Amino acid sequence: MEDVVRARAREIYRAALDAADWHPETLVASRGWNGTEFAEALQLLGELGLFTPSSDTRSGWTALSPDTALRNLLLEEDRSTGAYLDAMRQTRAALDRLVVDFHPLRVRGLLDAQLEVVTGAANVSAALEDASQRVEDEVLSLHPGRALPTEMIEAGLERDRLALGRGVRIRTIHLGAVAAVPHMASYLRRLNAEGAQVRTAHTLPLRLIVLDRSSAIVPAPPRPADGNDEEIAAVVLRGETLVGVFREIFEHCWASASVLADAHDEPDRPDDGSGWLPSGRHRELLRMLAGGLTDEAMARKLGLSERTVRRLVAELSERLGAASRFQAGVCAVRSGWLDD
Incomplete structure (x- = not known):
């Protein structure tokens, strides 16, 4: 079936290159296709970036060369993750300057950086508990993905309450769709009432927790476990340079997120x-x-x-x-x- 769709897509593409004033209905009639067959081939051309919408052509589309389509796809991907990449580029440029101008400082900074991989749900929970007890100033967090079970939410709320009680500032961003789930909506309202700042966003780049300016916790690829299941894993990062990158990612997401009162679409x-x-x-x-x-x-x-x-x-x-x-x-x- 996929071969058939690709063959039809090539016919449409060839027709568009041969005659700029081609019309979909004429092409469908001449090939004996139905509307679904044409739509599937047209969708493939759009996904590949070979067709782009145009209000100036009779067909409603403009055919692009494969080279141009590839460049456009790469540009679109770059735009969709532009802020993340900008933060990484800025950090990389800063590191490059350190290499050239401040090599001894760079070496000392790298020696201070630490990475620890934590495997298994129990160990990840223990790492989160330990981090919440050690934090002194601020906790920043991003929460993509679906709503967590109620018991995990309640345990997290208790950790947050204890931290807030010690004067720790908490800023957190959740997906808007997840914030609409009843038990999540209740949790976020309670967290906000306790003094945390809560915002929502339509999309988020990764799951992230930043503690003060010294450590961050991000997901790691699941590790093989006994049987067919995989264990969850996390990476605990320490060192101001590495943690600074993730703080920049959070701040970008925070600036474009909606406050909780405006969480719903x-x-x-x-x-x-x-x-x-x-x-x-x-x-x-x-x-x-x-x-x-x-x-x-x-x-x-x-x-x-x-x-x-x-x-x-x-x-x-x-x-x-x-x-x-x-x-x-x-x-x-x-x-x-x-x-x-």
Whole structure:
């Protein structure tokens, strides 16, 4: 089936290169395809970046060369993670300056840096408990992924209360979709009431906990365990240079996140009377569709189930009158929904 879709995509691409004024209906009729067959091939061209939406052509699309498509895909990926990469580049530039101008300081800084891999749920929990007891000034955290079980949330809340009671400042960011889950909504309200600062975002780059300016905890790839299961693992990092990188990542996410009172997506609403406007989550989903992400990848980034993602995509397609995901992206661009 995939070979058939690729073959149709090549035919569409060739037709677009041969005649700039080609029209989808004419091509479908001449090939004897149905609408689904055409939409699947068109979606593949969009995912590969070979077709881009255009309001200036008869077909609604412009065909790009493979070289241009590849550059655009790389640029889009760079834009979607630009802030993260900028932080890494800045840190790398700082390290380069240390190598050239302050080599002894660099050597001492590297000797001070420490990495520790912690494996197993019990050991990871113990590391978190130990870190929460040692923190003196501030805790920063990012929480992508789906809602944690209630018992884990309650244990975390107790650790946070003890830290806040010692005068520790807590800033935390959760996914907006997760903040809408009842037991998570209750937890975040209580955490906010205890004095922590809570914000939400549509997507987050990684799970992260930064303690003061001296240590950070990030996930590590799961380790093989007995049987077929894998054990969770985490990396505990110590040293101001390494931890500084993760602080910059957090601060970027914090600046663009919403305060808890504004955690939920704005409701669907009419604009000036001419139509419907998408919520923030809808816009984020459309950007991911335009980037060619799978349902699984979009679900993971938004903290939703794949079923919910498919439902949201179907709703958007229906609103836009689109027959395919790619067409939905085209219509969203023409409507100006992704201009912000």
